[in-house]
Amino acid sequence: MLDHCSISHKGGVVLWSRSFTPTAAEAVASPSSSPVNSLIREVLIEGRNAEEKYEKDGYAIRWTFVNELELIFVVAYQRILQLTYVEDLLSAIKALFVKLFEPFLTSFVASVHAVRNRAASAKASVMASQTWDFAKAFEGWDKVFDKVLRGLEDKAAQERKSKSRPIARVEEPSTPPSDDASTDPTVQSDAPLDEEAISRNVQALKNRLRGKGRRRGVGRLESGSGRDSHASDSDNTPSKKRAKTKTGRKWGDEAPTEADMATLDFSSDKPDTEGRSTAVDVKALVDEHSLGVRGQDGLYEVKDWEFSKDGDGSDSDFITRALQSQQGAKQPEKSGSMGALGSIFARLTGSKVLSDTDLLPVLDSMKQHLMKKNVAKEIADKICEGVGEGLVGKKVGGFQTINAIVRQALSTSLTQILTPNTSTDVLLSIRTKLSSPLPSTQQRLPYSIVFVGVNGVGKSTNLSKVCFWLIQNGFKVLIAACDTFRSGAVEQLRVHVRNLSMLKESSPNSKGGVELYERGYGKDAAGIAKEAISYAKDNDFDVVLIDTAGRMQDNEPLMRALAKLVATNNPDKIIFVGEALVGNEAVDQLSKFDRALRDFSSASGKGRGIDGMLVTKWDTVDDKVGAALSMTYVTGQPIIFVGCGQTYTDLRQLRVSNVVQALLND
Structure with a gap:
C-alpha cells in the first residue's frame, strides 16, 4: 500500500498530492520530517537524482521527471513493503497526466518562466501559483489515478497468488538397497527404515571409508619397488650425507668492528665524532614552495590545489576539435584525435527534442571518460543517468547548442555533487568553540x-x-x-x-x-x-x-x-x-x-x-x-x-x- 504520491513543479509548486495514511499526511505536513522535502534537499539539489531508491525515516521513495514541463512525480511507501508495481505506476501516471493536461501545464510553465524573468526574487515564481486553480484544472484526475492504482495492485496480487500455488510433487521410483559394500547406502524417499536396514547402511558406509583409507595406505607402502623406494635409497648416497652437514655463511673475512656498525647507524639522534648529538635538518622537514600564506588577519592558510592543464586539453581546443570533427574538417591524425569527451558531442546533430535513444551513446562515452578519471563505476553510472534524466525532452538546435547543453549539464552535475553542504572552515569551528561563553563552574573542552x-x-x-x-x-x-x-x-x-x-x-x-x-x-x-x-x-x-x-x-x-x-x-x-x-x-x-x-x-x-x-x-x-x-x-x-x-x-x-x-x- 502506498503512503504518499505527489506531482510537483521543479520550482517548488505542488500541483497535486495524495496521502493514503494519517502518518504519511502528518509527515508531509511537517517540512522538517517530510520525506518529499528530504528527497529534494538531500538528493535532487545535491545532484544525486540517479539513485534507484531513496530511503528516509522508514520510507522508500521513488521518483521520475518530465523535463520538458519541469515536473517531478514522487511516490513514497513503507520501506519494509515490497511493492513491485511502483515503477509501472510512475510511468503510467506520468504518461496520463501529461496527455490529459498538457495544454494547461504548458501555459503554467510559461507563466512561471515569465515571472522569473521579470522578478529577481525566487518567491515570485511561487507566488504566481496562487493565481492558478489547480483543483479545478485537474478535476477528474483523482478518479484516473485511483483506477490506475487499483489495476496495478490487483495485478500484483494475482502474481503473488500464482507464485504461492503449491506445485504437484512427482515421486521418483525408489531404488532397491544395494548389497555392495563399496557403494553408498541408498535411502528411500519417504519409506521408514527398520533397525536392520539402518545398521546395514551404517556398516556399508564404514566399510567404504575403511577401504578408502586402506587403499591409500597400501598404495604408499607398496610403492617401495617404484619411485619412492629409489628416492629413499638415494638418501643414503654420500652426496646427500655431505649436503646435510651445513656450514655457517660468512659475510666477510672478519666480524664487523664498532666503526663499521657506526657507519650503518642512520638514526638522526646518534652522537657525532665529538660526542654531540646530530640535529635534524629542519629545512628538510618543510618545502618552501609548498608553504601556505598568511592573510591580513594573521591566519596561516594552506595553498589551494591548482590544476594546470596542457594546451591540448584546454576548453577552446576541446570544443574546436569536436566542432571540426562534426563539420568534417581535416585535421592531422594523432592518437585519440578527439578525446573521450570530445567524441560525445560529435554524435548529436540537428534540431530536435532529445530522447533516451539519442543520449544512450553519449552517456556511455561520458561514463567511460569519468571511469578513466578514476571515478567509481557505480558512481559514474548514477551521474550519467542523472545527466541523461535532465536532458531528456530538451529542445536543441544545431551542434553548438548541443555542445553547450551537454557540457553544461555535466559540469553542473559535478559542481552540485562536489559543493559541500557543511562548512569546511575548520579554523572557524575551532575558534567558535574556544570563544563560546561558558558558565563559570564549567571547564572548557578542547x-x-x-x-x-x-x-x-x-x-x-x-x-x-x-x-x-x-x-x-x-x-x-x-x-x-x-x-x-x-x-x-x-x-x-x-x-x-x-x-x-x-x-x-x-x-x-x-x-x-x-x-x-x-x-x-x-x-x-x-x-x-x-x-x-x-x-x-x-x-x-x-x-x-x-x-x-x-x-x-x-x-x-x-x-x-x-x-x-x-x-x-x-x-x-x-x-x-x-x-x-x-x-x-x-x-x-x-x-x-x-x-x-x-x-x-x-x-x-x-x-x-x-x-x-x-x-x-x-x-x-x-x-x-x-x-x-x-x-x-x-x-x-x-x-x-x-x-x-x-x-x-x-x-x-x-x-x-x-x-x-x-x-x-x-
Whole structure:
C-alpha cells in the first residue's frame, strides 16, 4: 500500500498530492520530517537524482521527471513493503497526466518562466501559483489515478497468488538397497527404515571409508619397488650425507668492528665524532614552495590545489576539435584525435527534442571518460543517468547548442555533487568553540578530531601535517596515540612531535605547541582518547588530534571498537583518510566506515557518521581526481584537505571549480 504520491513543479509548486495514511499526511505536513522535502534537499539539489531508491525515516521513495514541463512525480511507501508495481505506476501516471493536461501545464510553465524573468526574487515564481486553480484544472484526475492504482495492485496480487500455488510433487521410483559394500547406502524417499536396514547402511558406509583409507595406505607402502623406494635409497648416497652437514655463511673475512656498525647507524639522534648529538635538518622537514600564506588577519592558510592543464586539453581546443570533427574538417591524425569527451558531442546533430535513444551513446562515452578519471563505476553510472534524466525532452538546435547543453549539464552535475553542504572552515569551528561563553563552574573542552581509515593510507603522516597547520595558527595541540596495535605507531608519532617541536622553535611566527599523549600498546583506544581529552582540558590545550589504528571496513569487531571510541568521546570532527589512487574501493571503504559508525555508535542506529575526508597521495594521480567525486557522492560530506607530498607543508585545499576542471579535461 502506498503512503504518499505527489506531482510537483521543479520550482517548488505542488500541483497535486495524495496521502493514503494519517502518518504519511502528518509527515508531509511537517517540512522538517517530510520525506518529499528530504528527497529534494538531500538528493535532487545535491545532484544525486540517479539513485534507484531513496530511503528516509522508514520510507522508500521513488521518483521520475518530465523535463520538458519541469515536473517531478514522487511516490513514497513503507520501506519494509515490497511493492513491485511502483515503477509501472510512475510511468503510467506520468504518461496520463501529461496527455490529459498538457495544454494547461504548458501555459503554467510559461507563466512561471515569465515571472522569473521579470522578478529577481525566487518567491515570485511561487507566488504566481496562487493565481492558478489547480483543483479545478485537474478535476477528474483523482478518479484516473485511483483506477490506475487499483489495476496495478490487483495485478500484483494475482502474481503473488500464482507464485504461492503449491506445485504437484512427482515421486521418483525408489531404488532397491544395494548389497555392495563399496557403494553408498541408498535411502528411500519417504519409506521408514527398520533397525536392520539402518545398521546395514551404517556398516556399508564404514566399510567404504575403511577401504578408502586402506587403499591409500597400501598404495604408499607398496610403492617401495617404484619411485619412492629409489628416492629413499638415494638418501643414503654420500652426496646427500655431505649436503646435510651445513656450514655457517660468512659475510666477510672478519666480524664487523664498532666503526663499521657506526657507519650503518642512520638514526638522526646518534652522537657525532665529538660526542654531540646530530640535529635534524629542519629545512628538510618543510618545502618552501609548498608553504601556505598568511592573510591580513594573521591566519596561516594552506595553498589551494591548482590544476594546470596542457594546451591540448584546454576548453577552446576541446570544443574546436569536436566542432571540426562534426563539420568534417581535416585535421592531422594523432592518437585519440578527439578525446573521450570530445567524441560525445560529435554524435548529436540537428534540431530536435532529445530522447533516451539519442543520449544512450553519449552517456556511455561520458561514463567511460569519468571511469578513466578514476571515478567509481557505480558512481559514474548514477551521474550519467542523472545527466541523461535532465536532458531528456530538451529542445536543441544545431551542434553548438548541443555542445553547450551537454557540457553544461555535466559540469553542473559535478559542481552540485562536489559543493559541500557543511562548512569546511575548520579554523572557524575551532575558534567558535574556544570563544563560546561558558558558565563559570564549567571547564572548557578542547576541540577534538579523530582520524580513521584503512591500513596504510597515511593517517599518522597527514595528522602531523594538520598539526603543523594548527601550530602555525597559534594553537596548542595534543596528539593522542590511540593506535595501540601496530608496532612502531607510538614511536612514529613521537618522531613527528619531536620534528614539529623543532619547527616551532625555528619559526618566529609559530605561537602554538605540540605534545604527545601515549600509554603504550595493547590498551583500550577509547580509554586513552578519553584520558587525552581530560589531560588536554586540565593543561589548556586547544586541539586534540586522535590517531587510530587502521582497520579493514569489513572487520566488524574492529569497527565496533572504533564506534566505541566515537561514542565515548563525542569528537567534534571525524575525518576519514583515504587514498586518491583507488576507485571503487574508496566507495566501499567510505560507505562501510560511515555506516558502521552510525550503526554501532548509538543504540538507536542514528549515531555519528563521517564529517569530512582527507585524501592522501594526491600528487600521484595528476588529473585522475575521480576519488574525490566518489567520496563526496557517497556521504555528501566535503573533502577538507588533500595530502600531496612528504613534508609537513604538503597539504592542500580543494576548490570545486578546480576539481570539475580536472574531471572535464580531455
